[in-house]
Amino acid sequence: MPDPKRITTPLTDEVVESLKSGDNVLITGEMYTARDAAHKRMVEMLDRGEKLPFNLKGQLIYYVGPSPARPGKVIGSAGPTTSGRMNKYAPQILQAGSKGMIGKGEMGAAVTEALKKYKGVYFAAVGGAAALIAKSITANELVAWEELGAEAIRKYTVKDFPAIVVQDCHGGNLYVEGVKKYQRA
């Protein structure tokens, strides 16, 4: 495995274009967390033409629902949740300026098209590597919608967050290519 590519958020179009499905990356910078309920709200606001409570431009959305933090710790275990549940919302979030998402599992055809159209990238974090991932999160602050509890939007500051490019902006899809390569009759 070649050395991982180090990238910093917010992502520029140039960086996004340089990433290819199968690339192993370490992400440093900030990212925003959102799951089903927060996505529903964001998309409703965008539909009404309202401004979101944080600047999406160039940012990544992490699909996560961590375990509780122990005293003195920034966060508990924090691996990715299933991305497919956000299929309905992701294209609009990309259109609004986000450069991609981090989750796990295949996303739909509409997301593939949106990644190409708005130059975005879909990263997978390793599901069940939640303790390892937690070690890369150095700060965790509430951004919006505290009333959503575990589903509120939070900002994580990360250093060398491990991820793999599963869908790039050129139409590359590791979930398709990888399986094809290793399938045997």
Add this chain to the structure above:
Amino acid sequence: MREVFVKNIISTVKDLCIEANYQLGEAEEKSLKEGYQKEESPTSKETLKQILDNVQIAREGVFPLCQDTGFAVVFVDIGDQVFVKDGNLFEAINEGVRQGYKEGYLRKSILGDPIERKNTGDNTPAIIHMNVVKGDKIKIIVAPKGGGSENMSEVKMMKPSDGVEGVKEFVIDMVKRSGSNPCPPIVVGVGIGGTFEKCAEMAKRALLRSIGSRHPNKFYADLETELLEKINKLGIGPQGFGGRVTALDVHVETFPCHIASFPASVNIQCHAARHKEAII
């Protein structure tokens, strides 16, 4: 009759909830290491390395193996010579889960009502499967089950004429359709026979067996080996990134069935194959 105090049951269940979520079993870790050696895809090898590193970090007892610390599924074999003193067995198990998930800093993932979807706040109720056995002991197994892999499970009421080939097709198809969703490498629990609900429970119980163990009946042991080989030819690989190691093992459990029926079930377990047991 032997008296067992509920306070012992509570503390045992509490400890098992915490242990299961932080300490992966030896057989499970060994199997992941073997998978790492076997894996040919560089991306998937890196993935397995992260999973193995994660096992070590969790072992320190600060961060659980996965943020999804699961539905607490509890299997109880209670001896017919046991008298539970000072309270009720089911209440004691739920109290143990409540304490374990609080003190272990485990995520509370249970909603009181499936439509209303409001969290119960303490990860109760547990799912409790109870058996009465001979003797004066209580055996308790706690198996926290995550949502991602549980969602990739099914019971199928097949036709008797479908035979064992039908079961194979069903299991392979289920794994294929699940793809990356249940967090491979997976363990596949298969139930064959019984009634609708018995069949589902067998697939879940099959997941309690240690990775690498085989069914005592040679026919079913061979079926397990064959299914494992076929699944690992699908190419899904760790996390669905493509590779050789899609499943760590397949376990089959069977039960007598009705002349008109042929139920089969599949319950998928992610690579964090968590289960811990204790005997009181």
